[in-house]
Amino acid sequence: MEKETILELRNVTKTFGDFVAVDSVDFALQTGEIHAILGENGAGKSTLMNLIYGLYQPSAGRIYVTDREGWQRRLRAKSPRDAIATGIGMVHQHFMLVENLTVAENIALSKWLRKFRFKKEDAIRITEELCAQFGLVVDPTALVRTLSVGLKQRVEILKALAVDARILILDEPTAVLSPQEVEGFFTILRKLQADGSAIIFISHKMKEVLSISDRITVLRRGKKVYLGKTGELTTRELAREMIGEEVNEVERSGDAALENETSDNVLQLSNLTVLGSRNEIAVSDVSMATHRGEIVGIAGVDGNGQRELAEAIMGLRHSESGTISILDTDPKGTKAVRQRGVGYIPEDRQTTGVIASFSVTENLLLNVTHLERTAHWNILNQKRKQNTAQQLIADYDIRPPIGGIPAAALSGGNQQKIVLAREISLHPDLLIAVNPTRGLDVNAARYVHENLLAQRDEKKSVLLISTELDEVLLLSDRLFVMSRGKLIEATAQRNDIEALGLLMTGETHKDLSDSLKI
Numbered sequence: 047m048e049k050e051t052i053l054e055l056r057n058v059t060k061t062f063g064d065f066v067a068v069d070s071v072d073f074a075l076q077t078g079e080i081h082a083i084l085g086e087n088g089a090g091k092s093t094l095m096n097l098i099y100g101l102y103q104p105s106a107g108r109i110y111v112t113d114r115e116g117w118q119r120r121l122r123a124k125s126p127r128d129a130i131a132t133g134i135g136m137v138h139q140h141f142m143l144v145e146n147l148t149v150a151e152n153i154a155l156s157k158w159l160r161k162f163r164f165k166k167e168d169a170i171r172i173t174e175e176l177c178a179q180f181g182l183v184v185d186p187t188a189l190v191r192t193l194s195v196g197l198k199q200r201v202e203i204l205k206a207l208a209v210d211a212r213i214l215i216l217d218e219p220t221a222v223l224s225p226q227e228v229e230g231f232f233t234i235l236r237k238l239q240a241d242g243s244a245i246i247f248i249s250h251k252m253k254e255v256l257s258i259s260d261r262i263t264v265l266r267r268g269k270k271v272y273l274g275k276t277g278e279l280t281t282r283e284l285a286r287e288m289i290g291e292e293v294n295e296v297e298r299s300g301d302a303a304l305e306n307e308t309s310d311n312v313l314q315l316s317n318l319t320v321l322g323s324r325n326e327i328a329v330s331d332v333s334m335a336t337h338r339g340e341i342v343g344i345a346g347v348d349g350n351g352q353r354e355l356a357e358a359i360m361g362l363r364h365s366e367s368g369t370i371s372i373l374d375t376d377p378k379g380t381k382a383v384r385q386r387g388v389g390y391i392p393e394d395r396q397t398t399g400v401i402a403s404f405s406v407t408e409n410l411l412l413n414v415t416h417l418e419r420t421a422h423w424n425i426l427n428q429k430r431k432q433n434t435a436q437q438l439i440a441d442y443d444i445r446p447p448i449g450g451i452p453a454a455a456l457s458g459g460n461q462q463k464i465v466l467a468r469e470i471s472l473h474p475d476l477l478i479a480v481n482p483t484r485g486l487d488v489n490a491a492r493y494v495h496e497n498l499l500a501q502r503d504e505k506k507s508v509l510l511i512s513t514e515l516d517e518v519l520l521l522s523d524r525l526f527v528m529s530r531g532k533l534i535e536a537t538a539q540r541n542d543i544e545a546l547g548l549l550m551t552g553e554t555h556k557d558l559s560d561s562l563k564i
């Protein structure tokens with residue numbers, strides 16, 4: 047199929063007040079191509095996409111689309127509805143789902159944008175068809191609010207696929223998908239590409255970008271600084287384009303596991319069972335302990351009980367049976383857990399990590415310990431509050447470095463940095479980190495890794511729960527895999543990716559050989 051330009055941006059600029067988020071960007075997308083956009087946190091990627099999708103209007107410059115008849119015409123999308131009508135679909139970095147509706151109802155809302163009524167059965171049918179067509183499994187009747195972030199991401203992808211888009215914008219679509227799901231998703235993208243769709247793919251995962259894209263554009267501080275064919279630059283060279291300087295990988299020294307065999311328990315779980323939102327057994331009879339001076343990693347495919355485990359430890363979810371002990375005490379409720387010296391980076395920054403309408407400063411201090419330190423007789427000391435926040439903003443390179451603006455005005459990665467700054471800076475005795483580098487660029491992810499290792503070196507305890515296997519392998523002193531609510535020690539298998547993959551899918555070598563026999 048001959049490639050033609052389907053979308054063109056000429057000199058597009060977007061300003062927010064005095065701040066230039068997108069600066070005179072030219073960009074052309076061709077039919078049948080997967081075009082990746084790279085850039086560090088806050089580089090302007092989502093803003094650029096929101097301009098195409100009609101969520102924002104350009105401050106200057108023009109956007110053109112080629113219509114189905116082959117005519118190039120100016121796109122003046124005043125809202126996503128206009129963009130969808132032109133054949134543009136988008137998977138947002140932050141979910142745009144109606145939490146109190148079912149999966150099928152969310153998909154029907156997107157597919158039948160102009161229909162005021164639809165039958166429940168029809169919504170379920172189209173959802174089942176989409177799931178079967180694209181190989182993404184999700185229960186059409188489940189309420190969205192009961193789903194894990196990984197499942198929500200699947201619903202977002204299905205929603206975008208439901209509208210038959212010719213131009214598909216994917217803003218970090220794989221952030222919480224499992225490696226197996228990513229492969230399946232890439233097969234879908236290649237199929238859409240072969241059918242002539244044009245795809246914009248935003249991701250911080252360099253491996254993915256290199257394996258799926260045809261061309262790459264790099265943005266740095268709102269400006270386009272590179273456009274080229276995939277493979278022309280190495281990962282390291284691309285990182286340099288993004289950051290403007292050399293990026294080195296984090297190095298891990300020493301192995302703490304042996305030293306710690308005799309040291310004190312920080313977290314002790316005994317026969318813990320926790321129910322999920324639909325009363326299913328989410329965490330099943332889990333026993334384990336973490337010690338001072340080690341990072342204990344829990345790998346696993348999202349939705350296998352990791353969220354429920356973290357929430358139970360934090361006192362946010364009732365435990366059905368078993369015990370949770372922190373530093374030999376049994377704190378009741380989240381406040382008591384926090385006061386015992388526990389930091390928490392939750393999996394979903396949007397719903398539990400930050401309060402979007404609160405300022406950056408307020409979000410940075412939203413922790414009992416920070417509040418106690420900045421208050422005097424229960425009244426916040428304004429000067430101390432500003433100073434603490436400014437220091438954290440500088441340490442964690444939160445951009446823009448302005449404490450007074452609402453967290454909602456920050457890019458996704460910078461919102462994540464707020465959570466990290468708040469939780470890590472207190473050097474808690476126990477840090478529960480769930481997918482801590484989700485949505486972070488290479489530099490920021492490296493900074494987080496360094497901080498987690500520093501916690502370990504300060505003889506603190508870290509429980510790292512992550513769907514990023516590379517991250518868990520890099521950082522963990524001891525390794526577990528969580529699968530269908532069970533926790534399996536896998537330190538001995540850390541160099542055997544195949545064995546880990548089998549544990550993560552809940553299979554054992556025996557199961558696999560049995561199924562091969564059939």
Ligand SMILES: Nc1ncnc2c1ncn2[C@@H]1O[C@H](COP(=O)(O)OP(=O)(O)OP(=O)(O)O)[C@@H](O)[C@H]1O
Binds near residue numbers: 089446
């Ligand atoms: N509504 C808004 N009001 C004010 N500033 C904004 C708004 N939306 C975005 N910005 C700013 O524009 C810049 C670019 O943000 P954008 O979300 O496009 O970054 P990004 O490249 O997608 O980053 P990330 O990888 O972290 O998602 C950021 O500095 C952000 O704070």
